[in-house]
Amino acid sequence: MTEKNLLAAFKQTAFRGVGHGPRTIHALKESLSDLDDSLESDMYGKGAIIEDFQKKITQVLGKEAAVFFPSGTMAQQIALRIWCDRKGIKRVAYHPLCHLEIHEEDGLKELHQIEPILLADKNSLIRLEDVVNIGEDIACLLLELPQREIGGQLPNYEELVAISAYCREKGIKLHLDGARLFEILPYYQKTAEEICQLFDSVYVSFYKGIGGIAGAILAGDDSFLKESVVWKRRHGGDLISLYPYIVSSDHYFEQRLPNMGQYYDNAKELAGSFNQCHGVETRPVEPVSNMFHVHISSPKELVEPLLISIYESTGIGLTGNLRENDSGGCYFELSVGDQYDHIPKEGLQKVFLQLDEGLKAASSSR
Amino acid sequence: MTEKNLLAAFKQTAFRGVGHGPRTIHALKESLSDLDDSLESDMYGKGAIIEDFQKKITQVLGKEAAVFFPSGTMAQQIALRIWCDRKGIKRVAYHPLCHLEIHEEDGLKELHQIEPILLADKNSLIRLEDVVNIGEDIACLLLELPQREIGGQLPNYEELVAISAYCREKGIKLHLDGARLFEILPYYQKTAEEICQLFDSVYVSFYKGIGGIAGAILAGDDSFLKESVVWKRRHGGDLISLYPYIVSSDHYFEQRLPNMGQYYDNAKELAGSFNQCHGVETRPVEPVSNMFHVHISSPKELVEPLLISIYESTGIGLTGNLRENDSGGCYFELSVGDQYDHIPKEGLQKVFLQLDEGLKAASSSR
Numbered sequence: 001m002t003e004k005n006l007l008a009a010f011k012q013t014a015f016r017g018v019g020h021g022p023r024t025i026h027a028l029k030e031s032l033s034d035l036d037d038s039l040e041s042d043m044y045g046k047g048a049i050i051e052d053f054q055k056k057i058t059q060v061l062g063k064e065a066a067v068f069f070p071s072g073t074m075a076q077q078i079a080l081r082i083w084c085d086r087k088g089i090k091r092v093a094y095h096p097l098c099h100l101e102i103h104e105e106d107g108l109k110e111l112h113q114i115e116p117i118l119l120a121d122k123n124s125l126i127r128l129e130d131v132v133n134i135g136e137d138i139a140c141l142l143l144e145l146p147q148r149e150i151g152g153q154l155p156n157y158e159e160l161v162a163i164s165a166y167c168r169e170k171g172i173k174l175h176l177d178g179a180r181l182f183e184i185l186p187y188y189q190k191t192a193e194e195i196c197q198l199f200d201s202v203y204v205s206f207y208k209g210i211g212g213i214a215g216a217i218l219a220g221d222d223s224f225l226k227e228s229v230v231w232k233r234r235h236g237g238d239l240i241s242l243y244p245y246i247v248s249s250d251h252y253f254e255q256r257l258p259n260m261g262q263y264y265d266n267a268k269e270l271a272g273s274f275n276q277c278h279g280v281e282t283r284p285v286e287p288v289s290n291m292f293h294v295h296i297s298s299p300k301e302l303v304e305p306l307l308i309s310i311y312e313s314t315g316i317g318l319t320g321n322l323r324e325n326d327s328g329g330c331y332f333e334l335s336v337g338d339q340y341d342h343i344p345k346e347g348l349q350k351v352f353l354q355l356d357e358g359l360k361a362a363s364s365s366r
Numbered sequence: 367m368t369e370k371n372l373l374a375a376f377k378q379t380a381f382r383g384v385g386h387g388p389r390t391i392h393a394l395k396e397s398l399s400d401l402d403d404s405l406e407s408d409m410y411g412k413g414a415i416i417e418d419f420q421k422k423i424t425q426v427l428g429k430e431a432a433v434f435f436p437s438g439t440m441a442q443q444i445a446l447r448i449w450c451d452r453k454g455i456k457r458v459a460y461h462p463l464c465h466l467e468i469h470e471e472d473g474l475k476e477l478h479q480i481e482p483i484l485l486a487d488k489n490s491l492i493r494l495e496d497v498v499n500i501g502e503d504i505a506c507l508l509l510e511l512p513q514r515e516i517g518g519q520l521p522n523y524e525e526l527v528a529i530s531a532y533c534r535e536k537g538i539k540l541h542l543d544g545a546r547l548f549e550i551l552p553y554y555q556k557t558a559e560e561i562c563q564l565f566d567s568v569y570v571s572f573y574k575g576i577g578g579i580a581g582a583i584l585a586g587d588d589s590f591l592k593e594s595v596v597w598k599r600r601h602g603g604d605l606i607s608l609y610p611y612i613v614s615s616d617h618y619f620e621q622r623l624p625n626m627g628q629y630y631d632n633a634k635e636l637a638g639s640f641n642q643c644h645g646v647e648t649r650p651v652e653p654v655s656n657m658f659h660v661h662i663s664s665p666k667e668l669v670e671p672l673l674i675s676i677y678e679s680t681g682i683g684l685t686g687n688l689r690e691n692d693s694g695g696c697y698f699e700l701s702v703g704d705q706y707d708h709i710p711k712e713g714l715q716k717v718f719l720q721l722d723e724g725l726k727a728a729s730s731s732r
Contacts, residue, residue: 022404022406023406023407023409023606023607024403024404024405024406024407025398025401025402025403025405025407025609025613026403026404027407028394028398028609028610029398029403032391032394032395032398035391036391037390037391037392037395038388038390038392039390039391040388040389040390040391041389041390041391041393041579043389069602070436070602070603070605071602071603071604071605072602073599073601073602073604074601074602074603075602077602104599104600104602105596105597105599105600106600107599107600107601107602110600111477111478111600111601112477207606207607213407213606213607213609213610214605214606214607214608230471231471233439233470233471233473234470234471234472234473234476234477235439235440235473235477235601235602235603236435236436236437236438236439236440236441236443236470236473236601236603237436237437237440237601237602237603238437238439239436239437239580240389240573240579240580241389241573241579241580242580243391243394243579244394244579244610244611245610247391
């Protein structure tokens with residue numbers, strides 16, 4: 001039973017517990033449908049279509065300026081590079097499961113010769129204590145809120161404030177990997193501006209909870225963003241036209257930002273159902289955003305056929321991608337979006353019933 | 367009279383002698399209109415929508431493999447980086463007005479620490495003699511066909527063959543900046559494959575003569591492209607979805623590739639009309655693609671108001687961007703596309719009459 005089969009079975013389900021539905025070109029068509037054909041393209045970062053959106057997000061984040069990038073990978077490497085250049089120290093600190101460390105083919109090291117110090121155990125959040133004990137001078141600390149690879153965990157707000165104050169005192173720039181910033185506002189009960197004021201630079205994504213096509217915003221002070229535009233060109237990201245990403249970012253930002261509280265509530269409900277199943281524990285146990293990880297104590301090769309049979313009998317899909325965890329079991333990631341409210345509630349009850357029974361049977365057969 | 371006024375006047379013209387019309391979101395809407403809403407997005411370089419297009423262009427270029435990139439800036443830096451890494455020499459050679467040298471904020475040097483040797487005088491083409499006389503060992507020679515910044519000039523085919531043979535003999539990789547490759551095929555009377563077989567790696571663009579939204583293809587052998595995908599991720603170019611650029615590249619590739627001969631013929635006709643005007647000479651005198659530069663011996667501050675008055679009285683625009691040249695005059699670039707055939711011929715005659723008379727008056731008033 002290969003992962004490909006799980007993905008195929010997942011794609012054939014009528015209802016999915018996660019996200020905003022399949023990624024098809026419908027999303028782009030819908031974003032364009034209300035716009036006039038004569039709307040002018042941006043041209044290498046200029047033009048109303050990009051400048052207006054940058055201005056809007058600048059205000060949402062409460063920063064001086066913001067620049068639209070094709071990707072967060074590009075935006076964040078550039079942010080760290082600028083802070084390193086300013087301090088004359090090519091050293092930063094971040095979590096061992098930071099996106100830059102595990103998903104970017106070492107671009108930060110290969111293109112920018114920046115050395116990262118990995119803070120905290122990979123299964124834990126970065127705490128104030130970790131920052132205080134770094135021991136070496138660094139240009140920048142990157143915090144990812146929520147910490148995606150450990151289920152989207154969050155420090156409490158007071159600790160964030162303390163880390164921010166410490167960094168300012170020590171002359172360490174604080175950068176926010178806010179790929180899922182909008183998704184955590186309901187938990188913190190803060191505005192984006194209130195969170196962002198703790199940070200010197202901020203990256204936000206428009207295709208996670210917002211559900212756009214692709215694209216990112218980097219925000220901070222004016223001179224920082226001016227410098228980032230030079231690096232954006234160097235990276236090959238200053239495209240003649242970024243508008244396909246901008247119009248979809250804007251469209252779904254307007255549509256889904258008000259739903260973040262609902263996604264969060266649904267995630268807590270969904271996690272509660274998982275946690276009642278045999279040998280299942282979500283991380284965090286109670287989600288702090290729309291996302292969480294589902295850890296199952298049974299091994300992947302037993303869980304995969306079970307999930308496939310559940311998908312086939314209920315028409316409801318949970319994930320297309322099951323990964324092994326460190327304790328001999330397996331896990332998957334869930335991000336709640338528009339799809340959750342479309343699932344028939346009786347169907348979902350059947351899913352958890354079958355999952356619970358199947359996992360009981362699996363564990364007793366071992 | 368500022369350049370901004372010239373651009374504003376140009377944008378108000380009903381007919382334009384250049385390009386495929388204003389860059390508006392219409393182009394993207396048109397590209398999507400025939401596609402089914404359920405068509406799946408690419409996902410980080412995988413999926414039929416990107417793989418099929420890569421396969422198609424691989425065959426057009428007669429190479430082993432091809433990868434779609436968001437920009438040529440990214441694709442070409444990466445190509446040179448790979449060739450440099452393979453040879454263990456961080457030195458390449460290209461023209462002084464190469465895109466990498468003048469339009470990319472020194473990305474090649476800043477991100478890849480690659481040192482370029484500038485070949486030939488900036489107003490001339492790179493000749494075989496220049497290559498033979500480099501004197502230092504280089505990993506790669508980049509040739510841009512046509513050489514855009516000098517009006518889109520081309521060496522003859524025999525000289526290309528000789529440069530290619532020399533590079534192979536000396537173990538120098540030959541890279542083609544083919545941003546306008548499709549535009550030069552009518553002049554050479556060769557297929558893209560015939561041109562590309564002279565080169566080890568090839569970049570082509572989809573928003574020059576093809577008129578897509580943005581995007582580029584890098585082609586070459588399998589192992590080269592596999593390596594390029596790693597660098598694409600490092601640069602932040604491995605977007606979750608590149609399909610907005612891919613569908614428009616494909617749409618306009620199909621639509622406009624057959625028109626390249628017509629664009630070329632029109633460019634020759636248009637250049638002929640310019641060359642009959644007082645104090646005007648095109649570069650090249652006879653175009654070898656759809657593009658050329660128009661050099662005017664009168665200074666920019668006299669030509670700008672003349673062009674604005676011509677645009678206003680005829681409704682026909684030629685350029686929105688006039689630049690000073692080295693000999694006290696000014697010049698602009700023209701790329702012929704779909705728009706040319708829409709211009710009323712009598713209107714165009716009036717344009718050249720007024721231009722000729724205006725420039726005569728301007729030169730006698732000095």
